[in-house]
Amino acid sequence: MYTTLLIVGDQTDRLHVRLNRPGVRNAISRVMVEELHDICDRLEASPRILILSGGEGVFASGADIAELRERRAADALEGINSRLFMRIAALPMPVIAAIDGWALGGGAELAYAADFRIASNRACFGNPEASLGIIAAAGATWRLLELVGEPLAKEILLAGRVLTAQEALEARLVTELHDPSALDAAADALADRIAVLDPLAIQHSKRVMSAPRSEHPAVDELAQSVLFESSAKFERMTAFVDRRAK
Known part of the structure; x- marks a missing residue:
């Protein structure tokens, strides 16, 4: 059914979706966007907890630069990534992002759209869009302000700072750190805590x-x-x- 996603857990109370473009470090392509919209269709019709994760050592390296280079003004106004991330943020039940390794650019913005972010101890967060001549237009310019505050958000967006896992924990961008091998289990444990509530x-x-x-x-x-x-x-x-x- 999917070409850039893997359903690694499909339970009554949760759906675990893993980004699956290892050859390009899980870069977010237009196809992946469409497939994630399909996931939103399912979860809007039948609300469940969503767990989002990536591959070993990389959550998502950002938007697919090969595609992004060819986009023009009309594509920007279409809000290809931003409207998807708005939809993910608005899903009826909580969204958990389980981040192992790099979460950069659009990949970081996808994580910012989640209700909960837990990470491995080798996770890194950054928004290098300005180095490519664009802005972080899929939520970072306002979600990051809310999540970590204006001074740190400006360091990330305007000065290219990349946060280590420990720095992200200290800034409360993430709430838990785990060994990479324990991250999936930690995401399920968090989902378990949610699932016992009404x-x-x-x-x-x-x-x-x-x-x-x-x-x-x-x-x-x-x-x-x-x-x-x-x-x-x-x-x-x-x-x-x-x-x-x-």
Whole structure:
């Protein structure tokens, strides 16, 4: 079905997708973009946790430069990568990026779009777009500001700084570091922690967290009104009260 992706885990509560262009260090091509849109179709229709990973020693080295060189103004306005990453960020259930090795350019921006980033101890993050005469236009210019703050984001985007795994952890760009051989298991462990929670509550929480400040608290109250009528709320609260009464 896919030529640049591998489905390495397909479970009731999660889908694990591995980027698979090892010959070009998982460069993000137009075909890969289309295939990831197909993944989004599946997860929008049937919400599950998404785990995204790359190959050994490289998450994604960026956009496919051979393709990127030929793109013109109309392609930029089409937002080929940025609209995909917006869609990934907006998936109903959380997205976990498990990053081993290099995450550069568009590959880093794909990781920034995830809800959780965990990494191997050899991971590196950078946005070298300005060295190629372009900008990081698929989310880094605003997501990175939110994730690590303006001073560090400017070092990365305007001065070419590449973060090591430890620096990314200290900046809270990633929340966990693991040996490369343990990274997949760590991603599943994080997914396990999410999966024991109520899926509908997680979906509403994620949506409310992304709402503009001006929509709060109305958006919170509306979501809570839906959840207050859900069967899961009554079942989980009854179980809690029963456990406490024992």
